[in-house]
Amino acid sequence: MSGRTPSRRTSSQRTSSQRTSSQRTSSQWEEITAANPAHSTWYVERFRAMAAAGQDVVGEARLVDSMLGRGGRVLDAGCGPGRLGGYLHDAGHVVVGVDVDPVLIAAAEEDHPGPTWLVGDLAELDLPARGVAADFDVIVCAGNVMTFLAPSTRESVLSGFTRHLAPTGRVVVGFGADRGYEFPQFLADATANGLSVDLMLSTWDLHPFTNDSDFLVAVFSLEGPSDDSSTNLAR
């Protein structure tokens, strides 16, 4: 985890000799905002305008709410300006939001007070080190966050999700096709990092995933000993 100011030099500009073990790899989002510092503010204002115009900006959060008992513990991973975590806090859940962009975290604090909003890199997620228990009932990663990571950090992010889940917790991740992270690779990476896919949808309002889908919403739980309850039912 890091609240350090991102370097203006992009990761692709860095030579391997300049990269040390203490150096983070900038996410693609940080490279976009380094190239265009107005991008973060534009993103904040875009969602503020949509909300002010009465548009539905919390559809993903409604699905997450349906996955939880009351007073659940939610990690909004790559929370941006907090539209989802804010809704889930208002619904009575205990929300922690983590995002690498300090401008977006400042907007989340301003627009959605209540949750714990933290500047941090999902590739170095260690919430217990920041006094937050790693026992989330749901980790939600919405809004194409997976496709804004540095590709080399994707597996670290997925293993961080695994480490921060309660034993019965679930992870829900949504992102679009043709954004540089192929769905089969993503599913293989998730499985290799301790997550077992429970459900695949093509939208946040529960349309099923098919081979033609241009969006994936995948729900995972922790890989564990195989559950033979279905076998028991068949007996």
Ligand SMILES: C[S@@+](CC[C@H](N)C(=O)[O-])C[C@H]1O[C@@H](n2cnc3c(N)ncnc32)[C@H](O)[C@@H]1O
């Ligand atoms: C398109 S925005 C989505 C924000 C929010 N989830 C939403 O749906 O409104 C992508 C977000 O991913 C965040 N992000 C990208 N790489 C990250 C990383 N390594 N750690 C934490 N956040 C990251 C960006 O800062 C940005 O807020």
